Amino acid sequence: MIRIEPREPSALTNVAVPVGAAVISLGLAAVPLALAGADILAAFALMWGGVFGSLFAFTETLTRATPLILTGLAAAVAFRARLWNIGGEGQLYLGALAAVAIGSGAVAGPAWVLLPLVMVAGALAGAAALVLPAWLKTRFGADEVVTTLLLNFVILLFVQMMLEGPLQDPMGMGWPQSAPVVEEATLPQLLDRMRLHAGLLVGLAAAVILHGVMTRTTWGLRMRAVGENAPAARHAGIPVTRTLLWVAVLSGALAGLAGVGEVAGLKGYLTADLSPGYGYAGIVVAMLARLSPLGVVLAALFVAAVFVGADTMSRAIGVSSYLADLVVATSLLTVLVGGFVARYRVVRVRTGEARQ
Amino acid sequence: MIEILEILANPNFWAATIRIATPLVFGVLGALLCERAGVLNLGIEGIFTAGAMAGWMAAWLGAGLWGGVLVAAVAGGLFGLLHAVLTVPLGLSQHVSGLGVTLLATSVAYFGYRTALPDVSSPPRIEPFPPLDVPLLSELPFFGPALFQHTALTWLALGMVVVVWWVMTRTPLGLAIRAVGDNPDAVDAQGLSVYGLRIGAVMAGSALMAVGGAFLTMAAFDAFFFGMVNGRGWICIALVIFASWRPWKALFGALLFGAFDAFQVRLQTAFGEEVPGQLFLMTPYILSIIALVVAARRADYPRALLAPWFKGQR
Numbered sequence: 001m002i003r004i005e006p007r008e009p010s011a012l013t014n015v016a017v018p019v020g021a022a023v024i025s026l027g028l029a030a031v032p033l034a035l036a037g038a039d040i041l042a043a044f045a046l047m048w049g050g051v052f053g054s055l056f057a058f059t060e061t062l063t064r065a066t067p068l069i070l071t072g073l074a075a076a077v078a079f080r081a082r083l084w085n086i087g088g089e090g091q092l093y094l095g096a097l098a099a100v101a102i103g104s105g106a107v108a109g110p111a112w113v114l115l116p117l118v119m120v121a122g123a124l125a126g127a128a129a130l131v132l133p134a135w136l137k138t139r140f141g142a143d144e145v146v147t148t149l150l151l152n153f154v155i156l157l158f159v160q161m162m163l164e165g166p167l168q169d170p171m172g173m174g175w176p177q178s179a180p181v182v183e184e185a186t187l188p189q190l191l192d193r194m195r196l197h198a199g200l201l202v203g204l205a206a207a208v209i210l211h212g213v214m215t216r217t218t219w220g221l222r223m224r225a226v227g228e229n230a231p232a233a234r235h236a237g238i239p240v241t242r243t244l245l246w247v248a249v250l251s252g253a254l255a256g257l258a259g260v261g262e263v264a265g266l267k268g269y270l271t272a273d274l275s276p277g278y279g280y281a282g283i284v285v286a287m288l289a290r291l292s293p294l295g296v297v298l299a300a301l302f303v304a305a306v307f308v309g310a311d312t313m314s315r316a317i318g319v320s321s322y323l324a325d326l327v328v329a330t331s332l333l334t335v336l337v338g339g340f341v342a343r344y345r346v347v348r349v350r351t352g353e354a355r356q
Numbered sequence: 357m358i359e360i361l362e363i364l365a366n367p368n369f370w371a372a373t374i375r376i377a378t379p380l381v382f383g384v385l386g387a388l389l390c391e392r393a394g395v396l397n398l399g400i401e402g403i404f405t406a407g408a409m410a411g412w413m414a415a416w417l418g419a420g421l422w423g424g425v426l427v428a429a430v431a432g433g434l435f436g437l438l439h440a441v442l443t444v445p446l447g448l449s450q451h452v453s454g455l456g457v458t459l460l461a462t463s464v465a466y467f468g469y470r471t472a473l474p475d476v477s478s479p480p481r482i483e484p485f486p487p488l489d490v491p492l493l494s495e496l497p498f499f500g501p502a503l504f505q506h507t508a509l510t511w512l513a514l515g516m517v518v519v520v521w522w523v524m525t526r527t528p529l530g531l532a533i534r535a536v537g538d539n540p541d542a543v544d545a546q547g548l549s550v551y552g553l554r555i556g557a558v559m560a561g562s563a564l565m566a567v568g569g570a571f572l573t574m575a576a577f578d579a580f581f582f583g584m585v586n587g588r589g590w591i592c593i594a595l596v597i598f599a600s601w602r603p604w605k606a607l608f609g610a611l612l613f614g615a616f617d618a619f620q621v622r623l624q625t626a627f628g629e630e631v632p633g634q635l636f637l638m639t640p641y642i643l644s645i646i647a648l649v650v651a652a653r654r655a656d657y658p659r660a661l662l663a664p665w666f667k668g669q670r
Binding site: 003004032035036084086136140141142143145146147149150151152153154157158160161164165280283284287318319320322323325326328329330332333336337339340 | 668
């Protein structure tokens with residue numbers, strides 16, 4: 001007879017579990033690689049080279065990590081308070097839409113006015129996209145998992161509608177894309193001739209600030225209390241509904257900023273295929289980071305490296321780059337199981353015979 | 357106004373309603389089985405995709421149409437087993453595990469498709485399930501084309517409503533499944549296996565979801581496309597709440613949804629000039645959200661839904 005009983009996770013497991021999950025999920029990639037008939041070692045070498053092979057390769061990984069840091073933080077903040085925000089993808093798109101609505105020539109001004117304005121607008125748009133489902137949850141009890149998921153589809157269609165309507169680039173030869181973001185609203189590049197942009201600094205700053213807020217402030221404590229036990233938090237006098245709505249504002253704003261960075265820092269204009277699922281990948285990032293804001297930065301780097309490495313490998317030897325999605329999905333499930341190993345132990349219970 | 361009446365008077369509209377509802381019936385029944393046993397299965401969107409891809413691929417490789425459906429069901433059951441092992445004996449977060457299964461099943465389907473067919477630009481087609489003409493009835497004016505010219509999978513969906521309803525309300529097994537979603541301690545005290553019942557229900561439910569996906573590639577269309585599931589799984593999760601976890605209401609909810617969806621497609625052709633098409637395409641998702649909000653107030657969730665249960669621990 002065996003029984004499962006809880007134990008205190010040690011400090012080491014907080015690091016060992018995500019690292020182990022990352023290593024195991026990469027190792028498991030050998031299975032699909034073998035099934036695809038590829039030379040496994042060569043494929044891994046190509047992936048490594050695609051990430052660390054040159055300064056350009058590495059900055060590409062950092063560029064790819066930038067939106068993932070922000071969507072990862074968005075998921076981490078919300079999940080801490082047990083607000084299941086699966087709508088990061090939609091919030092990202094709404095943030096990007098607000099950025100081009102203001103930053104593509106509709107408003108003129110110097111960079112020190114226009115750039116903050118674009119970022120605030122994108123953050124507010126992202127926040128609005130999550131406050132609605134959060135309100136539906138607190139007011140009507142409508143499950144926010146389903147509403148945020150469904151809103152992703154609604155928002156993407158809305159973005160397409162805008163890109164074929166009021167926000168379409170008049171010079172775009174009829175393509176469904178926005179006019180380019182004006183220079184004063186563009187996030188500066190960090191290195192010459194590289195695509196890396198100041199959105200990375202926004203993400204890093206957000207991670208540090210959130211770490212401080214979550215560990216050092218009353219508000220952070222309230223947020224975690226609501227997540228751990230909402231009835232007890234309410235009993236202790238914490239305004240649960242208000243806390244949840246503010247968490248929604250913060251989480252949605254972070255995802256919205258990810259969208260701002262992609263249009264104002266990287267692409268320069270908005271199309272309906274701006275994000276290859278950064279909102280969903282942000283959930284994996286947050287879980288790999290075990291919901292720690294600083295951990296999100298490292299987890300985002302890992303996920304970005306998997307995507308960039310798989311792209312390079314795919315171009316070279318023709319194995320589908322969906323391999324990256326496989327690795328990322330496996331890492332999510334592995335870190336989940338790892339968390340279980342850290343939190344519980346299996347004990348043998350005596351059933352008459354001698355104890356083992 | 358005339359346009360609306362014309363739409364409703366056309367048997368094609370009613371046939372489309374049933375065609376759109378069919379995969380949702382499988383999906384809602386599957387979600388219902390899982391949730392009645394106490395397990396939320398957010399793997400549904402990915403299991404739909406995996407079922408669509410596996411069933412179609414098997415048929416394309418020559419397993420036959422019913423062989424394809426069987427392969428889809430087995431694939432769904434296996435992903436269900438993964439979700440069940442993570443959430444039932446291990447008691448891990450049903451939200452996170454479900455999303456993980458969706459990501460995994462989707463990427464397995466896409467990677468498998470791309471690996472098997474690296475260079476195709478237009479997807480290969482299979483000979484899909486043909487419409488079955490019900491003798492005599494299919495000859496009826498209006499009712500014939502509307503109701504009696506559907507594929508075997510639509511009739512299977514209807515049959516599954518009856519089977520799930522009968523099992524859940526009329527058999528000891530159904531009683532046990534419902535009890536394990538409401539009060540697992542009581543089931544354990546009866547000497548029944550909580551783990552076994554939950555794992556079995558999640559596997560059966562996931563198999564149904566995958567058959568819903570297979571309907572898309574093997575009856576509604578004849579090929580597999582990326583992104584073809586397009587949120588249908590999530591809509592089922594909303595519909596099962598709307599249906600209060602009851603099979604007949606699930607059928608009703610899916611048909612109602614199918615009618616709205618078929619209606620918006622036809623409005624789109626009638627008014628597409630003046631109104632952007634995306635507004636019409638949004639309506640199914642917005643309707644699902646509204647249905648969820650309306651149903652949430654009186655929703656009588658299975659009491660042990662989302663709550664992990666460990667043997668020997670109260």
